[in-house]
Amino acid sequence: MTLRLFNTLSGQLDPLAPSDGNVLRMYACGPTVYDYAHIGNFRTFLQIDVLRRFLRLTGIEVKHVMNVTDVDDRIIRNAAEAGVPIGAYTAEYERAFFEDLDWLHVERPEQVARATENIPRMVELIQKLEEKGAAYRTEDGSWYFRLAAFPAYGKLSKKDLSGMEDGARVDVDEYEKDSARDFALWKAAKPGETSWETLIGRGRPGWHIECSAMAMTYLGESFDLHAGGEDLMFPHHENEIAQSETATGKQFARHWMHVRFLLVDGRKMSKSEGNFYTLRDLLLKGYKASAIRLALISVPYGRQLNFTFDGLTEATNGIERLRTFRARLTEGAFAAGENPQLREMAQTAQQNFRAALADDLNTAGARAPVFDLVRSANTAIDQGQFLAGDRDAILAVLKDFDSVFDVIEDHDAEPTRLALEWAEQTGRMANVAPELLARQSITDEQVEALVAERAQAKKQRNFARADAIRNELTQKGILIEDSKDGVRWKRK
Numbered sequence: 431m432t433l434r435l436f437n438t439l440s441g442q443l444d445p446l447a448p449s450d451g452n453v454l455r456m457y458a459c460g461p462t463v464y465d466y467a468h469i470g471n472f473r474t475f476l477q478i479d480v481l482r483r484f485l486r487l488t489g490i491e492v493k494h495v496m497n498v499t500d501v502d503d504r505i506i507r508n509a510a511e512a513g514v515p516i517g518a519y520t521a522e523y524e525r526a527f528f529e530d531l532d533w534l535h536v537e538r539p540e541q542v543a544r545a546t547e548n549i550p551r552m553v554e555l556i557q558k559l560e561e562k563g564a565a566y567r568t569e570d571g572s573w574y575f576r577l578a579a580f581p582a583y584g585k586l587s588k589k590d591l592s593g594m595e596d597g598a599r600v601d602v603d604e605y606e607k608d609s610a611r612d613f614a615l616w617k618a619a620k621p622g623e624t625s626w627e628t629l630i631g632r633g634r635p636g637w638h639i640e641c642s643a644m645a646m647t648y649l650g651e652s653f654d655l656h657a658g659g660e661d662l663m664f665p666h667h668e669n670e671i672a673q674s675e676t677a678t679g680k681q682f683a684r685h686w687m688h689v690r691f692l693l694v695d696g697r698k699m700s701k702s703e704g705n706f707y708t709l710r711d712l713l714l715k716g717y718k719a720s721a722i723r724l725a726l727i728s729v730p731y732g733r734q735l736n737f738t739f740d741g742l743t744e745a746t747n748g749i750e751r752l753r754t755f756r757a758r759l760t761e762g763a764f765a766a767g768e769n770p771q772l773r774e775m776a777q778t779a780q781q782n783f784r785a786a787l788a789d790d791l792n793t794a795g796a797r798a799p800v801f802d803l804v805r806s807a808n809t810a811i812d813q814g815q816f817l818a819g820d821r822d823a824i825l826a827v828l829k830d831f832d833s834v835f836d837v838i839e840d841h842d843a844e845p846t847r848l849a850l851e852w853a854e855q856t857g858r859m860a861n862v863a864p865e866l867l868a869r870q871s872i873t874d875e876q877v878e879a880l881v882a883e884r885a886q887a888k889k890q891r892n893f894a895r896a897d898a899i900r901n902e903l904t905q906k907g908i909l910i911e912d913s914k915d916g917v918r919w920k921r922k
């Protein structure tokens with residue numbers, strides 16, 4: 431089964447497969463570590479995680495490179511305000527970023543490349559551009575890319591560049607202009623700013639050259655896929671193409687994937703709008719990492735997603751349904767035999783799940799057949815029509831689902847515990863929801879022990895003790911369910 435993925439460059443769905451061997455070489459633009467990332471940023475990284483995991487399900491391995499931008503205008507400004515070197519300033523945010531990825535169960539890229547550790551590669555690339563007449567130095571010692579040297583400029587974003595002014599320049603890292611300009615490759619050192627002494631002078635790299643240099647260093651001059659959020663298409667990715675293709679004369683990335691935004695009330699979630707939540711904000715409100723993961727990936731990458739708390743609650747309930755169902759399957763005792771109808775339903779669900787993902791990573795289309803199957807199988811169990819031989823086919827569907835969605839297996843306790851520890855260390859306990867504090871007052875092991883003691887008390891017909899235990903658990907937010915398959919408990 432080959433994945434057909436929308437390619438921004440060709441403007442159509444193209445099959446995505448490695449051009450060479452069985453390893454797909456991909457580059458994804460990573461974070462700028464000047465602050466904690468927000469869940470809009472994580473939506474992009476989560477959707478790239480969905481891509482990686484689905485490719486693996488179809489037998490393709492990836493070599494995934496991600497940069498960490500650890501020097502830029504904002505970092506220099508913030509570090510100066512804090513009175514620390516930029517490395518000391520970015521370390522905390524880089525650490526938090528990877529911790530957040532772990533909490534969301536986003537797989538780590540095979541290679542992480544820090545901008546400050548790859549300066550010589552960037553300098554070499556700028557020298558190469560100068561040899562080709564595509565880079566020039568200004569009086570202050572900065573370097574710019576000459577846009578006129580790359581006539582194909584605009585081919586990714588399909589922008590009409592007829593109003594392009596030859597020689598007009600822009601030197602900020604982030605800009606959004608309708609007309610394209612010569613952009614900064616290298617910024618001359620200003621007094622007091624972090625800078626490097628190099629063959630092209632003293633200064634620091636621009637943002638765009640970082641990605642071109644690091645992508646080609648780790649993946650070669652041409653590679654399979656380049657990904658990022660939709661805001662990076664222009665100018666960042668357009669500039670990467672211009673620099674790289676001018677330097678090598680070869681196609682840079684064959685396939686371009688752009689993840690559409692996470693919105694709040696119809697506007698892009700962003701630091702500058704002030705309408706953002708970090709992962710830690712949401713964990714301290716009591717939402718589980720799995721629910722945040724599911725909510726952010728359930729709408730396919732190619733559609734914008736409006737963030738709401740209802741969406742998180744819906745995801746929480748959906749995961750609960752899946753977990754309860756799986757426990758019912760693995761713990762229940764069923765009569766021997768097989769129900770051919772269920773087996774067929776399981777096979778169809780599995781096929782539809784994979785087919786939806788193969789169709790431009792349609793995550794919404796992929797989860798629907800799995801939830802439908804859970805509903806039908808629950809009904810079959812209720813009606814005593816579920817047989818022992820049906821179990822494996824259905825568990826196989828859940829396994830496929832979780833190899834991509836990764837929310838059924840319960841990893842939620844750890845991120846919540848660590849976020850609380852972080853809140854304590856950084857003076858943020860005021861942001862913690864009271865329900866979460868109440869819930870944390872009892873560990874899973876303590877609940878298990880009380881549940882076992884209650885069962886023992888009931889056996890010995892000590893109903894007063896059994897009731898007292900139930901009350902204690904209820905007060906701590908634990909719900910107990912007695913069923914014919916045994917006692918089950920969950921947190922409210």
Ligand code: AMP
Pocket residue numbers: 459460461462463470471472473474658659660661662689690691692693698699700
């Ligand atoms: P940054 O750290 O700002 O460079 O962003 C890291 C990644 O997050 C980039 O791929 C951005 O395109 C992406 N991104 C930023 N804001 C959003 C958003 N609201 N929704 C989805 N992705 C975003």
Ligand code: ZN
Pocket residue numbers: 458459460641666
């Ligand atoms: Zn980039």
